[in-house]
Amino acid sequence: MSITTRFAPSPTGYLHVGGARTALYSWLYAKSKGGKFVLRIEDTDIERSTQEAIDAILEGMAWLGLDxxxxxxxxxxxxxxxxxxxxxxxxxxxxYKCFMPSDELDAIREKQMENGEKPRYPGTWRDRTDHPTDQPYAIRFKNPLSGTVVINDHIRGKIEINNAELDDLIIQRSDGTPTYNFCVVVDDWDMGITHVVRGEDHINNTPRQINILKALGAPVPEYAHVSMILGDDGKKLSKRHGAVSVMQYRDDGYLPQALLNYLVRLGWSHGDQEIFSVDEMIELFDLDAIGQSASAFNTDKLVWLNQHYIKSLPASEVAEHAKWHFEQQQIDISNGPSLEAVIEIQADRVKTLKELAEISRYFYQEYDEFDANAAKKHLRPVAKDALLLVQNKLSALNEWNPESIQNAINQTAEELDVGMGKVGMPLRVAVTGSGNSPSLDVTLNLLNKPQVEQRIDKALKYIANRENS
Structure with a gap:
């Protein structure tokens, strides 16, 4: 059998984390079986569906690489x-056509609840033929009155529902528009969907949809209902827990590889393995290995994974995603070292790509002012001799590379008979504007000689002003 899965979001909001995990599981199952993955926008809720939400879903899927x-x-x-x-x-x-007004049905359901009964449509128009000609009507599906619906769920095992518990579902509203449950059935049939992976909130819909499929003479797909994702506090994940939109994670500086790796482990596992490339996910993924329990979202774990991928992925791959953050912070990376070179020396120092851009600005732009604490501590009058001497030695270099730069710094410390920190820290603050950077030999190497000379001049001027104030 050729496997075909689908992801079918409603465009009433952004692509959220729960939807992204469902899409990932569906995508992985299709890929692991050499099948097809279908994207379907379920926009029957015309009043709430927006083009903005559609664009957000498509953008989120593209960013995650779920083609x-x-x-x-x-x-x-x-x-x-x-x-x-x-x-x-x-x-x-x-x-059949149902002419029952909504207020009449509401009154019936209210009475049923008062009597401790399950609220439901009583089948009033199921077999009637005395149809009025001047009243609006909905169309209801004739659900079987007896028997059961059995779902052999890949995650939850056997689920059996008695047809007597299901009322006759509206499949077309009085305004002529078809309803969600009917559209889904037709789409899954027409698109050849063999496996439906979706949230557990759809379990109640599944027996109704199976009955409609059978009435149409359509094949019934297999189902896998995934448990919800909870926040750290054990409650359903929502905005109060922080970012829940997939693109918010992009904005916050996460790599899609990290988010995919994190999401795949929210319910699925393969032994004790924590790190999975996409190829490994495809090779190892199995619907039957998804757990039934709800999963708790742990931001610290996601941060850890993000750090891992920033450090371990090829710098060129990280750069493809980092460029966006430099643009957002209005840092022009066309004038300066290659972004890949910057990533290689900064990767160990950051948790997010947003942070990477923030701390790498000095490679591409002149800083406006020194970090106050760093300047107060290291750009003191006592640092002037070290800065002047190291500036002269750097200016005299015929070759600009990490080894020659480090030699110039070492020679300065030796000639002045001071510790390396007495030379290195003032030089670091002068060149980067702050007290934190990778080792000076590689940092200065990514800047050009005139830049370094100019920034040391700026620091010497700061010291002179400090002396005279």
């Missing part, structure tokens, strides 16, 4: 197909 083989399909473009099949069900007596 689709078919689609994106849009349900609003398939209404003719849904209506044709609804008419077929009507003609075959598998659906």
């Amino acid at each position: 689709h083989d078919d689609g994106p399909y849009y349900q609003t473009q398939r209404f003719d197909r849904y209506k044709a099949l609804i008419k077929t069900l009507l003609d075959e007596g598998k659906a």
Whole structure:
């Protein structure tokens, strides 16, 4: 059997973390079986669906690298197909027109709840033929009155629901628009979906959808209902826990590789392994290995993974994602060292790409002023001789490389008979504007000689002003 899975978000908001994990599991299963992955936008909720949300979903999927083989399909473009099949069900007596006003149904349900009963449509118009000609009507599916629906769920095992617990679902509203549960069924059939991976909140929909599939004579896909993601406090993940939008993680400086690795482990495992490349995920992933328990989101673990990937991925790969952050902070990387070279010496020093851009600004721009604490501590009158001598030695270098730069610094310390810190720290503050940087030999090597000379002049001027104040 050729495997086809799908991710079918509703465009009523951003792509959230739970949706991204569902998309990842669905994508991985298709890839692991050599199958197809379909992207479908379920935009039947016309009032709440927006183009902005559609764009956000597509952007999030693209950033994560979850490419689709078919689609994106849009349900609003398939209404003719849904209506044709609804008419077929009507003609075959598998659906019927319901003329019950909504206020009447509300009153019935209220009474049922007062009596401790499950609120449901009582089937009033199921077999009636005395249809009024001047009243609006919805179309309901004739759910079987007896028997059971059995779901052999890949995650939850056997789920059995008695048909007597299910009422007759509306499949077309009184305004003529088809409903979500019917559109999903038709789409899964038409698109050849063999495996449906989705959140556990859809479990109640599944038996209804299976009954409609059977009424249409369509094959029934296999199902895997994934548990929800909880926040650190054990409550359902939401905005109060921080970023829940996938693109917010991009904005905060996370690599998509880190987020994918983190999400795949929120419910699925392979032994004790924590680090998975995408290729390893594809090779090892199995729907039946997803756990039933809800998973708690741990931001510290995600940060740890992000640090790992910043340090371990090729600098060129990190640079592709880091460029965006430099642009956001208005840092022009066209004038200065290659971004890959900067990443290679800064990767061990940061947790996020946003932080990487923040601490690397001095490679591409002149700093406006020194860090106050660093300047107060290291740009004192006593540092003037060291800065002047090291400036002369650096200016005299015929070759500008880490080894020659380090020799100039060493010679300065030896001639002045001072510790390396007495030369290195004032030089670091002079060149970078702060007291933190990678080792000076590699830092200065990525700057050019005139830049270094100019910045030392700036520090000497600062010291002179300090002496005279």
